[in-house]
Amino acid sequence: MRQYFGRKLLVYALTFVVAVTVNWMIPRFMPGDPVSGMLARAGVSQPAAVEAMRLYYTSLFGFDQPLWKQYVNFWSALLRGDFGISIWLFPTPVSTVILRAVPYTLGLMIPAVLLSWVIGNRLGAYAARRKLLDNTILPAGYILTAMPYMWLAVILAWGLGVVAGWFPVAGGYSFSLQPSWSADFVLDLLHHWVLPFLSLFLVALGGWAIGMRNMIIYELESDYSTYLAALGAPSRLIRRYAFRNAVLPQITGLALQLGVLVAGALVTEIVFSYPGLGSLILKAIQNQDFFLLQGTFMFIVIGVLVANFVIDLVYVVVDPRTRAGMAGGRP
């Protein structure tokens, strides 16, 4: 078990290093100079003033140092939790900007991922049992999982938001409210949360239902099921075993799907102007704010790594074989 976790942690550590390095490298090869962009937006035309401002910002952002030093600085700043200063929101520190957005993204993602996983697995298991359910859930699942997130999101926003008027189409909470601990505010928050949640949830739901359904059919056709059936075991028992075995790959699947889910959340947030990381990334791209882009990217990487680690833990708890130390050859 120690070896299992040791290995996992090594992978995560390496991933982190790679991510940080990639993160540091990319902006330095990009076309265009963020300082020029800032100066242009400032609309300053005096050459002396331009030079003064350029020098000031260049040294502020550390572009004037040798590359290796920039790299070392990057690491040391990172470990201090300092992601630099946003260019777009100058002079707000990137970490502040991100921390403001993170709760929204997590509040959207965690319920969407967990609920879709739990409900999807349930539906899939039911579908594998009954022909009628199979014939309805399966096509619906395929359609849902094949939908581009933003397409569903825009349709929901238009249908349930603009036409029906049931839900607001944008923002994290009403523009008439100020954050407070009142019931009104929490309800308002939830009201704004429903549509983005729903579009994430539905697309993910389809995938899990299908995965579970297929997995259970595999299990029901496997040797041990046949054997159990031959022994005269009740079919409920067999199904329960099948379900247990089928859940394991679904947990691995959750780890594999995290990246896709993050992507989905980003796109969905953009559609609903939901004030999370996705909207931030879009703005960072549009404004060439590479400190912000780097920061959000680092944050997503860390988030995904943590999530992976949690899934590993869960896996160990659920799967007796990993606990027994058979971790070696299995992925």
Place this chain on the structure above:
Amino acid sequence: MRKRARILIPLLAAAMAAAACSSGGPTPAPQGSQGANPPAANPGNPGSLPRNETLYTTGTQWGPPANFNPIREWDYATGTKGLVYETLFHYDPNTAKLTPWLAESGAWTSDTVYDAKLRAGVKWADGKPLTAKDVAFSYSLGKMETVPFHNIWDWLKSVEAVDDQTVRFTFSKANYQEWDFNLYSRVIVPEHVWTGRSEEDVLNGVNENPVGTGAYRYQSHDQDRVVWVKRDDWWGKAALGVEPKPRYIVDVATPSNEVAMGMLLQKGLDLSNNFLPGVANLIKGNFGITSFYNEPPYMLSANTAWLVPNTRKKPMDDPAFRKALATSVDTKKIVEGVYGNLVKASSPTGLLPQWDQFVDQGVVGGSGFSFDTAKAKKALADAGYRDRDGDGLVENKDGSKIDLTLMVPTGWTDWMEAARAISTSAKAAGINVTPDFPDFNALVEKRGKGDFDLLINNERQLSNTPWTYYDYIFQLPIQKTQNTVNFGRYENKKAWSLVQQLDQVKTDDIEGMKKVISQLQQIHLDEMPIIPLWYNGLWAQSSVSVWKNWPSSAQGAPKSAPAMWRNWMELGGFETLTQLQPAAS
């Protein structure tokens, strides 16, 4: 696991609420004289703004409000200038006159001395009176090299407070036109708060809890909004006899087009100052959405969009080629196809409709251009650009291929479509133009260095004088990087000296201005250093569900500019707020 999921959602909602609460930024303590917070109309929820007293606007702020520093004219939170900080004068584009604001009056006492007389009884939000010293201090900030209006100190010699109400500006060179522009553009900040701030603080400080003379003060902000609340003790109520109607103004960080349109339709927005494609359909339909005109072009004109050729590059260095290029552009297709008639084709001079009186029709009639593919082809042939290899596209005089790129920032959808339209119509005339959509910063860098063929630009707004327009086109000398003007690097010493001459014509000498401007127009149309295409609209679509009496061309309606845009509050944006009426009344 199901049980866990059930308790998870409330938990997360609580976490989000906590985050939202803590992210509102520091809420300033109620300031000095104006006492307690305004009464909330909804006692059940003190945090909620009453809808019928709140104005929701959008279209100015493109990101979270980052600072309240009026010196940062390019990214202060919407309303910092106009609602909180004010200027000595406003400018009314309809009457073409300065409106006394913080200043009661102002006059040239000699050719190079200007005296401004301040109103008595104007108080800062912290209760201290506004004095001439504040004005002198504010203008003196420009002595710092990095402050955007530093260049006025090239011709302004000194500014001093003669007494509490009088400020005297002494000039080394009297640029009358530019000075009027500065009178309604430069904010006045309180010396007692700002004094002692370092250059860095002045330029980059966030300036939390801004203390201004204006009708509103800061209430709160979050990533996607800033909330202003009305000051009951604003000086203008007594001195001007006007009062902005909304108790609260919430400026929403501009969402994407379709979201803004959705919010307008849901009546969650009152004024949207961003370009909403296809909005003409909503204005014509029964959706409760209005704009200045209820027929094309629907909007007032705010600035001119130009096609800027790089005059340092072949073949754009040839005026004949530039004129042929101008003739080849099908502006009608852009106006109707791309914008759905939300904009107006520009006059060949590019002077905004508000400056119509300065257009010399004689010059335009003789040297103007209009779209005509056949004419463009002929002009190219006459100038020696012929199609030598039979691909339908002309070559340079020396036989080398012409392959021009038209740059437009990626994501600027309307301009991207316009660039495609220009490319198509230029190709029809035989000029090979390919659209290119680099990222904005990459474009800015190339534009500054002169490393481009063609681009579209509109970075001059309506102002008190066409001088700003011609300053943009002809300004010399060309720098290593051209950051704000004359991106095409066009050099014409005669034109530039005319522009300077125009600057020194007194602003009430319309005939004198016309004389110089007519010469400038002649040069512009003969040389075509920049090709005016269309007038970009002063995008403003408003919902009449909560507030009415929006500016419109209809009889009896206010005619001020319905805009919260930067620097437009002084051009009528603030006056619009004072004209609003609750829809319920």
Place this chain on the structure above:
Amino acid sequence: MTTIPDSLADNRVVRREALHFAVRNGKLVIGFAIVLVLLLIGALGPVLLGVDAPNEYVAGPMLPPSAEHWFGTTTFGQDVFTQFVHGTRTTFVVGALGGGIAAVIAMVVGFTAGYRGGLVDEVLNMFTNIVLVIPTLAVLLIVNAYLGIRSVAVQALFIGLTSWPWAARAIRAQTFSLRTRDFVDLARLSGMNTRRVIVREIAPNMSSYLFMTFILLFGGSILIASSLDFIGLGPTEGVSLGLMLQNATQWSALQLGLWWWFIPPGAAITAIVGALYVANVGLDEVFNPKLRQR
């Protein structure tokens, strides 16, 4: 996700049998039929329509679907059907290219790791896991944002370079179970080098599995590409289904009632990807005898 049949009897028999079951498998037939129809639209449509420039303004703006303009026109007066046909083509190209590149990388990594084992496996596995864990869309966003030139090919290349890890892992696991089989030992003993063993013995024995993997990668690439297009990081020239979606959204198609501009591209993406997934399950049933009973 799927496993290959344990019994690897005579290949030819399996294939003949597979074909027999394939034509009788409803999922497979329906799935491939849908994909084929859309593929034909994308492949032949542009030729039949004879329009080179799908972004041209050809008619009045905002026309609803009619006999003349099957899918109506956009705000600018572009023919939506023409764009749709061209877009479908681009989308297939991205899917095939992106999926193909990912499949090739996945096969190289998976086979090598699975067959060689030992240190090579360790290193490759580590590498795979790293790429797997990094949120690829975020990487794609960053890379795309910094790249000035964006063409369909570049987009496909980047999708291919980032979406292979799960496939490599699956192929590795399969290879792992195959490499101890007798026929592989035999080939190795007869002096074949590693590459030949993989190409001649291992790959053919899991061809069905590889094909299914490719199908999933293909569908995945299409979805990723549409997301990128939507955010504004799509190809700067031409038209794809994702770009159509982006345009329709940016110009408020639904709000203005132009549903015919917004619905078809999304529906087509859903249809292509959904049909591919369905066909994949069908294939699974065909190749895996145990699943056929249902």
